[in-house]
Amino acid sequence: MSETRIELTGWKAIVVAALILAVGGVRIMMRFQTVPEEGKGALREWLVKDYTGRGPKDLARFVADYRAGVPVQPPEVPAIDPRVEFTALAAHGSSDTMIVRCEISVDGGGPPDGMPVRFLFLTTKPGGGWMVLSESDSFNYYTALLDSRSRYSYRSD
Numbered sequence: 001m002s003e004t005r006i007e008l009t010g011w012k013a014i015v016v017a018a019l020i021l022a023v024g025g026v027r028i029m030m031r032f033q034t035v036p037e038e039g040k041g042a043l044r045e046w047l048v049k050d051y052t053g054r055g056p057k058d059l060a061r062f063v064a065d066y067r068a069g070v071p072v073q074p075p076e077v078p079a080i081d082p083r084v085e086f087t088a089l090a091a092h093g094s095s096d097t098m099i100v101r102c103e104i105s106v107d108g109g110g111p112p113d114g115m116p117v118r119f120l121f122l123t124t125k126p127g128g129g130w131m132v133l134s135e136s137d138s139f140n141y142y143t144a145l146l147d148s149r150s151r152y153s154y155r156s157d
Contacts, residue, residue, distance in 0.1 A: 031145045033091040033098045039122050039130040040086065043102060046120065046132040047084045051112050052077065056134070082106045092144035096124040099141045 008016055035043070049055045053075035065072045088103040102118045104111050119136040 028145055031092050031094070031147075033093055033095060035089050035091050035098070035100055035122070036130070039100075040089070042130040042132055043086070043089075043100060043120055043122065044084050047102075047104065047111075047118070048081050051082050051084070051106060082112075083108075091122070092141055093147075098122050099136045099144050101138075101141055 046055070050057075054077075058075060062072055062075070083106065085105045085108075086102055087105055089100060091098040091100045093099055098121075100120050100122050102120060104116055104118060106112060110116055119138060119141050121133045121136045121140075122130060123133055125131050
């Protein structure tokens with residue numbers, strides 16, 4: 001078998017290196033996203049449910065207690081939902097699937113769970129609109145900058 005070697009020297013090597021850096025930089029810059037207003041509404045709704053005892057973890061505990069035969073009471077719906085505000089939002093990912101870093105204040109103070117920063121996996125619904133699939137973490141938030149995987153392959157556990 002013959003061997004093919006390409007040697008880049010001088011200005012050719014500089015051009016190839018600049019091209020590689022430019023393509024890499026553009027790909028990373030395309031992963032920074034802004035959260036649309038409808039997406040902010042989905043985030044707010046998910047957080048309100050979580051803070052009022054109607055979030056996914058609470059529902060899983062409710063089902064586990066029911067299956068174990070423990071008498072369960074449905075969570076009480078508060079008369080007034082907590083006012084969730086975002087002090088800062090940043091998102092990494094694609095335009096229709098992103099991991100959002102939310103800095104949160106609830107009713108003008110800190111959140112009831114003591115976690116002022118949450119990472120949530122936000123995606124589009126098949127029929128239009130936005131939904132939060134699950135909670136994520138900072139590792140997935142930062143690796144979403146470098147990932148070129150499918151929009152369905154983010155790990156959110």
